[in-house]
Amino acid sequence: MVTLTRSEEDHLKAVYALLQDGESAFTKDIAARLNTKASSVTDMLKKLAEKGFLKHEPYYGAKLTAKGTAHALTLVRKHRLWETFLVERLSFGWDEVHEVAEQLEHISSPKLVDRLDDYLGNPRFDPHGDPIPDRQGKLRVRKTKRLDTCTTGDTVRIAAVSETTDGLLRLLDSKGLRIGSVLTVQELHAFDGSMDVKPKSGAAFSLSKDVSHHLQVESN
Amino acid sequence: MVTLTRSEEDHLKAVYALLQDGESAFTKDIAARLNTKASSVTDMLKKLAEKGFLKHEPYYGAKLTAKGTAHALTLVRKHRLWETFLVERLSFGWDEVHEVAEQLEHISSPKLVDRLDDYLGNPRFDPHGDPIPDRQGKLRVRKTKRLDTCTTGDTVRIAAVSETTDGLLRLLDSKGLRIGSVLTVQELHAFDGSMDVKPKSGAAFSLSKDVSHHLQVESN
DNA sequence: AATAAATATTAGACGAGACTAATAATCGGA
DNA sequence: TCCGATTATTAGTCTCGTCTAATATTTATT
Numbered sequence: 001m002v003t004l005t006r007s008e009e010d011h012l013k014a015v016y017a018l019l020q021d022g023e024s025a026f027t028k029d030i031a032a033r034l035n036t037k038a039s040s041v042t043d044m045l046k047k048l049a050e051k052g053f054l055k056h057e058p059y060y061g062a063k064l065t066a067k068g069t070a071h072a073l074t075l076v077r078k079h080r081l082w083e084t085f086l087v088e089r090l091s092f093g094w095d096e097v098h099e100v101a102e103q104l105e106h107i108s109s110p111k112l113v114d115r116l117d118d119y120l121g122n123p124r125f126d127p128h129g130d131p132i133p134d135r136q137g138k139l140r141v142r143k144t145k146r147l148d149t150c151t152t153g154d155t156v157r158i159a160a161v162s163e164t165t166d167g168l169l170r171l172l173d174s175k176g177l178r179i180g181s182v183l184t185v186q187e188l189h190a191f192d193g194s195m196d197v198k199p200k201s202g203a204a205f206s207l208s209k210d211v212s213h214h215l216q217v218e219s220n
Numbered sequence: 221m222v223t224l225t226r227s228e229e230d231h232l233k234a235v236y237a238l239l240q241d242g243e244s245a246f247t248k249d250i251a252a253r254l255n256t257k258a259s260s261v262t263d264m265l266k267k268l269a270e271k272g273f274l275k276h277e278p279y280y281g282a283k284l285t286a287k288g289t290a291h292a293l294t295l296v297r298k299h300r301l302w303e304t305f306l307v308e309r310l311s312f313g314w315d316e317v318h319e320v321a322e323q324l325e326h327i328s329s330p331k332l333v334d335r336l337d338d339y340l341g342n343p344r345f346d347p348h349g350d351p352i353p354d355r356q357g358k359l360r361v362r363k364t365k366r367l368d369t370c371t372t373g374d375t376v377r378i379a380a381v382s383e384t385t386d387g388l389l390r391l392l393d394s395k396g397l398r399i400g401s402v403l404t405v406q407e408l409h410a411f412d413g414s415m416d417v418k419p420k421s422g423a424a425f426s427l428s429k430d431v432s433h434h435l436q437v438e439s440n
Numbered sequence: 441a442a443t444a445a446a447t448a449t450t451a452g453a454c455g456a457g458a459c460t461a462a463t464a465a466t467c468g469g470a
Numbered sequence: 471t472c473c474g475a476t477t478a479t480t481a482g483t484c485t486c487g488t489c490t491a492a493t494a495t496t497t498a499t500t
Contacts, residue, residue: 007487027448040488042449059448059495090335100329107327109320115310227457247478260458262479267456279465279478 244281
């Protein structure tokens, strides 16, 4: 059983994050994501290729092997489980857990991860609405995405609300939004992450990032 | 605010563990504890002295400064809180938590530690009966020690039972032991950690390590 | 198609943290 | 007290992961 250093794991995860399909991950993008230089990334890609976690096609980026994908999924699993723990049990805000989870995901103890999973009730999605791989590394995909990941012109139906705070629910209610509502994204405001949406029937209005972030929607 | 690497923290903790009073910690003992070589330890001691965490008197070992002690206590705090979490919440055995806690104690996030402390109900002692430093780094010392740390001839009074399992309580009851019972250690069996004890009134009998480990006693 | 711009790789350096081997200091026994 | 044994330090080397600078390859532009 080959083990990876923290840096190797970081690179592997960056590659995984950049892919999300069969595409290649490019050196400069990995470097940007990790705040390092391209030359450092090249070195790491060679090492990871050596160890069988990915294929490195010089000048054409990297793609993961089955082994690499499997390992990346264990990292994603750990990251998302810890985020869930921090938010649900330790009352962290969903926007302040990332860097701590970034550290926790490198803790190596299969027993710990599985116990944590059970302790949390085997959650399927983390506080951000992203799916948590199961013990076998299977991602239970949800055909939905978060409203804040949609782009102008998308028409979608609200499928779930990932945080059931009174405040949020009342706010949605006041706008006439509920599970099943259909709406179209009219405009995105980059500077604060808010978006203007128009319900199928009725006038358009604005939703803050805090709100759109918690709305799981499916394409209509 | 100076931050320490994992290795620096490990050395600092080793020094702290070897002291427990004003004595010096010696190079070879630190090396033995960390599974490294004496020369590596010397290098680290110099570096830690440089940073003001300890005084290094060449050939005469190291002693902690106030700053060093304070930092070591934050590590001890984290270690014991995580052990408590692992045992009380994730059902780890008290004998299998050490190495995982060894990793977790290096996670750097003051907020995380304090939240975890609250989540666990601000426990005063970890699953091994060792005191957990509070937010200010104060150790709330207990004048008691665990029965399994006693030696032949000690006469002590049972002050507390650190694990309140039905099984353990029934076992103690069947032996006629309860809070306040006074007993003398007659013999220690190194090969299994068991000990023979004699109650003030009554015949001697044997206690396994599993039992003596959970009995907090005070000198009589 | 030629060349400039962007990106990637290679080569060489460096600091951190470990090691081995050589040297120095302290300790303990005759 | 002297000398060997123990322990500590220093000197020099190695690996890892990063960097910068130089070179190579791909891409985009004219």
